[in-house]
Amino acid sequence: xxxxxxxxxxxxxxxxxxxxxxxxxxxxxxxxxxxxxxxxxxxxxxxxxxxxxxxxxxxxxxxxxxxxxxxxxxxxxxxxxxxxxxxxxxxxxxxxxxxxxxxxxxxxxxxxxxxxxxxxxxxxxxxxxxxxxxxxxxxxxxxxxxxxxxxxxxxxxxxxxxxxxxxxxxxxxxxxxxxxxxxxxxxxxxxxxxxxxxxxxxxxxxxxxxxxxxxxxxxxxxxxxxxxxxxxxxxxxxxxxxxxxxxxxxxxxxxxxxxxxxxxxxxxxxxxxxxxxxxxxxxxxxxxxxxxxxxxxxxxxxxxxxxxxxxxxxxxxxxxxxxxxxxxxxxxxxxxxxxxxxxxxxxxxxxxxxxxxxxxxxxxxxxxxxxxxxxxxxxxxxxxxxxxxxxxxxxxxxxxxxxxxxxxxxxxxxxxxxxxxxxxxxxxxxxxxxxxxxxxxxxxxxxxxxxxxxxxxxxxxxxxxxxxxxxxxxxxxxxxxxxxxxxxxxxxxxxx
Amino acid sequence: xxxxxxxxxxxxxxxxxxxxxxxxxxxxxxxxxxxxxxxxxxxxxxxxxxxxxxxxxxxxxxxxxxxxxxxxxxxxxxxxxxxxxxxxxxxxxxxxxxxxxxxxxxxxxxxxxxxxxxxxxxxxxxxxxxxxxxxxxxxxxxxxxxxxxxxxxxxxxxxxxxxxxxxxxxxxxxxxxxxxxxxxxxxxxxxxxxxxxxxxxxxxxxxxxxxxxxxxxxxxxxxxxxxxxxxxxxxxxxxxxxxxxxxxxxxxxxxxxxxxxxxxxxxxxxxxxxxxxxxxxxxxxxxxxxxxxxxxxxxxxxxxxxxxxxxxxxxxxxxxxxxxxxxxxxxxxxxxxxxxxxxxxxxxxxxxxxxxxxxxxxxxxxxxxxxxxxxxxxxxxxxxxxxxxxxxxxxxxxxxxxxxxxxxxxxxxxxxxxxxxxxxxxxxxxxxxxxxxxxxxxxxxxxxxxxxxxxxxxxxxxxxxxxxxxxxxx
Numbered sequence: 001x002x003x004x005x006x007x008x009x010x011x012x013x014x015x016x017x018x019x020x021x022x023x024x025x026x027x028x029x030x031x032x033x034x035x036x037x038x039x040x041x042x043x044x045x046x047x048x049x050x051x052x053x054x055x056x057x058x059x060x061x062x063x064x065x066x067x068x069x070x071x072x073x074x075x076x077x078x079x080x081x082x083x084x085x086x087x088x089x090x091x092x093x094x095x096x097x098x099x100x101x102x103x104x105x106x107x108x109x110x111x112x113x114x115x116x117x118x119x120x121x122x123x124x125x126x127x128x129x130x131x132x133x134x135x136x137x138x139x140x141x142x143x144x145x146x147x148x149x150x151x152x153x154x155x156x157x158x159x160x161x162x163x164x165x166x167x168x169x170x171x172x173x174x175x176x177x178x179x180x181x182x183x184x185x186x187x188x189x190x191x192x193x194x195x196x197x198x199x200x201x202x203x204x205x206x207x208x209x210x211x212x213x214x215x216x217x218x219x220x221x222x223x224x225x226x227x228x229x230x231x232x233x234x235x236x237x238x239x240x241x242x243x244x245x246x247x248x249x250x251x252x253x254x255x256x257x258x259x260x261x262x263x264x265x266x267x268x269x270x271x272x273x274x275x276x277x278x279x280x281x282x283x284x285x286x287x288x289x290x291x292x293x294x295x296x297x298x299x300x301x302x303x304x305x306x307x308x309x310x311x312x313x314x315x316x317x318x319x320x321x322x323x324x325x326x327x328x329x330x331x332x333x334x335x336x337x338x339x340x341x342x343x344x345x346x347x348x349x350x351x352x353x354x355x356x357x358x359x360x361x362x363x364x365x366x367x368x369x370x371x372x373x374x375x376x377x378x379x380x381x382x383x384x385x386x387x388x389x390x391x392x393x394x395x396x397x398x399x400x401x402x403x404x405x406x407x408x409x410x411x412x413x414x415x416x417x418x419x420x421x422x423x424x425x426x427x428x429x430x431x432x433x434x435x436x437x438x439x440x441x442x443x444x445x446x447x448x449x450x451x452x453x454x455x456x457x458x459x460x461x462x463x464x465x466x467x468x469x470x471x472x473x474x475x476x477x478x479x480x481x482x483x484x485x486x487x488x489x490x491x492x493x494x495x496x
Numbered sequence: 497x498x499x500x501x502x503x504x505x506x507x508x509x510x511x512x513x514x515x516x517x518x519x520x521x522x523x524x525x526x527x528x529x530x531x532x533x534x535x536x537x538x539x540x541x542x543x544x545x546x547x548x549x550x551x552x553x554x555x556x557x558x559x560x561x562x563x564x565x566x567x568x569x570x571x572x573x574x575x576x577x578x579x580x581x582x583x584x585x586x587x588x589x590x591x592x593x594x595x596x597x598x599x600x601x602x603x604x605x606x607x608x609x610x611x612x613x614x615x616x617x618x619x620x621x622x623x624x625x626x627x628x629x630x631x632x633x634x635x636x637x638x639x640x641x642x643x644x645x646x647x648x649x650x651x652x653x654x655x656x657x658x659x660x661x662x663x664x665x666x667x668x669x670x671x672x673x674x675x676x677x678x679x680x681x682x683x684x685x686x687x688x689x690x691x692x693x694x695x696x697x698x699x700x701x702x703x704x705x706x707x708x709x710x711x712x713x714x715x716x717x718x719x720x721x722x723x724x725x726x727x728x729x730x731x732x733x734x735x736x737x738x739x740x741x742x743x744x745x746x747x748x749x750x751x752x753x754x755x756x757x758x759x760x761x762x763x764x765x766x767x768x769x770x771x772x773x774x775x776x777x778x779x780x781x782x783x784x785x786x787x788x789x790x791x792x793x794x795x796x797x798x799x800x801x802x803x804x805x806x807x808x809x810x811x812x813x814x815x816x817x818x819x820x821x822x823x824x825x826x827x828x829x830x831x832x833x834x835x836x837x838x839x840x841x842x843x844x845x846x847x848x849x850x851x852x853x854x855x856x857x858x859x860x861x862x863x864x865x866x867x868x869x870x871x872x873x874x875x876x877x878x879x880x881x882x883x884x885x886x887x888x889x890x891x892x893x894x895x896x897x898x899x900x901x902x903x904x905x906x907x908x909x910x911x912x913x914x915x916x917x918x919x920x921x922x923x924x925x926x927x928x929x930x931x932x933x934x935x936x937x938x939x940x941x942x943x944x945x946x947x948x949x950x951x952x953x954x955x956x957x958x959x960x961x962x963x964x965x966x967x968x969x970x
Contacts, residue, residue: 114723190675198660201903209900253855257901258660264696265661271689272679308808311765317688 073134121324122344125395145287162309171234346392378414430487517601525782544568550578576610705951816845864893912941
């Protein structure tokens with residue numbers, strides 16, 4: 001039964017993947033199916049990496065260049081780009097977390113009561129998720145952290161607040177602890193009981209509001225104070241936050257009204273778990289990675305969470321890395337008042353003067369041959385050309401390969417197939433261009449020719465978000481997406 | 497120590513003769529100014545009087561008002577502020593002889609925020625006028641008693657904040673305290689756990705009315721704290737506890753410290769909170785002029801933050817609260833029309849917030865309170881029908897909040913206050929049955945609250961006050 005449901009849901013998700021209108025409607029349907037049939041979240045389907053293997057034939061290329069699948073650090077496809085991202089160095093992330101970048105050992109004595117809150121800002125497709133997967137893999141051990149990754153596409157992407165994320169974080173933490181508990185740690189029942197009581201009372205409070213308006217109340221049972229029963233309670237709360245909008249709103253209201261208390265309960269649980277993890281040689285502390293904020297359907301939701309709810313975020317005393325949507329980088333100064341903001345740029349494959357960065361090209365070649373057998377290309381020149389067209393974005397590059405493969409003949413991806421693919425992609429991408437954008441692109445081209453920095457203000461932001469312009473280093477170096485440069489409109493208006 | 501009776505007796509004796517007088521009155525609570533004004537009217541009903549605010553006037557209007565009066569009482573409030581105005585005090589001093597030709601008693605009120613050596617300052621700045629001085633009064637009143645009296649008279653009551661920690665009754669909260677104390681004893685060396693346990697315990701002790709114990713825990717937290725922002729927050733909590741037990745002087749000290757830290761770390765949000773607390777404490781201490789100054793700074797800051805971050809609703813809400821505070825102080829100063837204007841502004845913002853976020857209970861509660869304030873001010877201005885409309889609007893929202901959150905202590909208390917306000921309103925218009933009815937409803941809520949939180953003095957005081965009102969209506 002669940003298998004069929006999973007297929008339906010997976011199909012739905014792939015249909016709507018790039019269509020925000022359908023996404024809006026189907027997200028609720030997906031949530032409904034998920035809650036009704038009590039199946040694991042759908043991102044698990046995408047994370048099923050068993051069939052995600054190197055392509056040895058052209059038919060297999062399509063699967064090997066899927067760009068909607070984050071690659072964990074231990075996967076055969078994983079390529080470490082951290083040393084070719086211009087000014088970005090992953091060692092900075094480790095340092096911010098008080099981790100030795102060579103030994104990956106966490107210094108828990110430094111700043112013990114002030115936890116690290118780090119925002120990693122990068123453009124879509126820049127490889128943040130893969131980089132974070134690598135970091136958590138390196139840090140998930142007894143001398144560093146108990147890493148809990150929370151991909152928020154499991155929540156309602158159309159209707160979300162920080163409250164939802166925090167409850168989800170707690171659920172994920174409890175879920176991972178529950179897996180451990182049988183073997184490794186035992187939580188004091190009174191700690192769980194107190195937390196469970198507080199949660200139950202809040203749900204009861206929300207139920208009274210729902211009942212008054214004739215809505216369907218949330219079902220909760222007074223379970224014995226065990227991790228498992230608390231897990232089922234948090235799962236239920238989370239499920240209701242992604243279910244009916246009315247109920248979600250009421251639940252949030254209740255939790256928000258009591259946020260200071262909620263923060264204290266969460267902090268007690270986190271601090272207590274940290275002690276157990278340390279005493280049982282599992283880890284020094286918890287590290288949350290909250291990824292996927294850019295997947296929420298609109299900017300307002302993201303801005304509300306990161307900027308307007310920052311006061312709530314900072315009340316939770318736990319080491320956390322949040323990925324920051326690029327459009328919120330402009331809020332960096334406000335965030336820096338209580339956190340660290342680190343820019344995660346694309347791989348710099350060309351200098352501002354146009355010179356190719358060979359080291360970066362070699363990384364992309366490694367990236368390519370891990371996914372597609374070398375013999376499926378007519379020459380390395382074709383691969384290099386495709387890499388340059390990707391502009392240093394792993395995801396954009398995979399898209400170029402996908403289009404080239406579509407145009408390839410039965411045997412190999414050659415230069416001709418690549419050019420056809422690029423032409424097609426360029427025509428599609430140029431459709432986003434408005435006439436006023438052309439002027440900005442002219443300025444950018446001139447600045448780069450003169451080796452000048454182009455500072456971005458709001459008018460540039462839209463082009464950056466749409467990947468018409470790509471950013472490198474700390475954002476001071478920008479280039480037009482090479483695919484856009486191939487479009488007829490660009491050639492006509494700017495090149496000539 | 498209450499000096500009013502003794503000192504004022506001498507004053508009224510002196511004023512029996514119609515002649516020029518220059519009298520200074522130093523007071524420690526603004527209610528004493530009101531009392532002097534009322535008593536002057538009572539003892540000398542035939543004499544005219546003119547009131548001037550020394551912090552807002554200019555030389556021309558001051559002397560014109562004086563000459564127009566011809567005879568009677570010329571009351572100058574905030575005389576200490578007038579001494580800062582170099583355009584007024586030298587000119588006034590030079591015209592001593594002309595002023596003295598009129599049978600007018602100049603009564604100069606010196607506010608509690610004036611320097612201790614204010615007399616020396618007058619002597620130095622206005623030596624000629626000072627040489628004509630007739631009398632110096634120093635009026636003092638027991639402020640703690642005044643504060644209690646204000647609470648009893650239900651003139652201005654704060655809403656009470658009780659956390660959701662532990663549960664909804666004092667017994668449940670005491671059980672939670674035991675659990676946390678045990679957990680603390682088992683893990684004495686882990687700083688993050690220690691901090692979060694102490695924070696919860698401090699909140700829980702405040703919840704059950706053990707404010708001194710709560711402050712002991714806050715002191716422990718301050719010892720291990722390394723974060724300035726948290727220090728500013730803890731000091732606010734500590735000051736709130738002092739305020740709850742009526743130790744306003746101590747609460748003022750810690751609120752000021754919190755303000756200093758917030759400014760040092762440039763935390764504008766917390767600076768706003770601290771300004772509000774310092775203003776409120778000064779208001780309770782009767783330093784109304786000083787309170788007004790802090791509330792004006794608070795209002796300016798919130799205006800600036802709201803302008804800078806128009807989409808951050810918290811700033812809009814804080815701006816609304818700052819208008820409410822300006823309204824409260826002006827109401828106490830007797831500037832009812834101005835108070836009304838501030839309360840209107842507060843209501844306007846409150847309605848916008850409520851309509852934008854109908855599920856946000858803080859906004860709803862804030863709007864309800866603004867209706868209540870408008871009700872009170874209109875009642876004082878004699879706009880009784882309008883006052884009733886506002887009290888009913890307040891009640892409607894408070895009832896909704898209570899029904900939405902029947903176990904929430906704050907809303908139960910808020911509803912009881914709304915009943916009280918309506919009870920007092922109907923008592924004023926002599927509709928005894930309705931007054932009784934509302935007082936009884938308020939009483940029932942307070943009985944329940946005192947049973948659940950027997951240590952919480954506020955509930956017991958409110959219950960006593962309502963019962964007293966009911967007795968008077970018998």
